[in-house]
Amino acid sequence: MKIRNSVAIVTGANRGLGKQFVAQLLERGAGRVYAAARRPEFIDLPGVDTLRLDVTDQQQVAEAARAVGQADIVINNAGFSSFARLVDGELSDIRREIEVNYFGALQMVRAFAPGMRNRGRGAFLNVSSVMAWLGFEHSNSYGASKAANWAMSNGLREELAGTGIQVSSLLLGSTDTDMMARIDVPKNPPDKLVAVALDQFEDGVNEILADDAAKTLKAELSVDRGRFVE
Incomplete structure (x- = not known):
């Protein structure tokens, strides 16, 4: 999907990766x-149309689809992490992660895909995470929600085959955003990661492995993780 002269919408666009997606879409000539x-009042990039959108609110998603009309590109970037543990984390936090990271993205697809199918063109970029393939002592509910997002992209690709609609999934490791601010690990610069993502998106790559962590972990998915020994 070529970006120049396209109509695009980016969710979670007020900071982090979302802000970079918006800025770089403009730089690449999006129409x-x-x-x-x-909170669209915090979006401070010139040359964009702002929309108030909570992706978990079906009415707001429908209103966004009506406001945008014929979108060529939908970037499902909005995300939420509570760092909850599966066994003893708050269920409300875990449900919120699933609602935003999976159902929110799916609602955007369901709102915009019919128009794309009617025109025979369009593209979705769904932001997942290497956490879809990992387990830690925390954040595993976030990982489960991103695994659902990854599986969603795989399924959508099959359901929309032959319609002219591209479905790309973006997998990435730790990135220097507000979500990761309290985690002391090496982090990707958001601008460089988004540049890699958009380069591959324009090339039609289905599964974008945007950094070394994503490439390494994808290659290791078939590795035997061992067996339970009590």
Whole structure:
């Protein structure tokens, strides 16, 4: 999917990766970019149309689809992490992660895919995470929600085959955003990661492995992790 002269919408566009997606879409010549966020008053990039959008709110998603009209590109970037543990984390936090990271992205697809199918063109970029393939002593509910997002992209690719609609999934490791601010690990610069992602997105890559962590972990998915020994 070529970006120049396209109409694009980015969710979670007020900071982090979302802000970079919006800025770089403009730099690459997108004709119109809609920056969507729950708090659009914090979007400070010139040259964009702002939308108030909570992706978990079906009515707001429908209103966004009506406002944008014929979108060529939908970037499902909005995300939420509570760092909850599966066994003793708050269920409300775990449900929120699934609602935002999986159902929110799916609602955007269901709102925009019919118009794309009617025109025979369009593209989705769904932001997942290497956490879909990992387990830690925390954040495993976030990982489960991103695994669902990854599986969703794989399924959508099959359901939309032959319609002219591209479905790309973005997998990435730790990135220097507000979500990761309290985690002391090496982090990707958001601008460089988004540049890699958009380069491959324009080339039609289905599964974008944007950094070394994503490439290494994908290659190791078939590795035997051992067996339970009590």
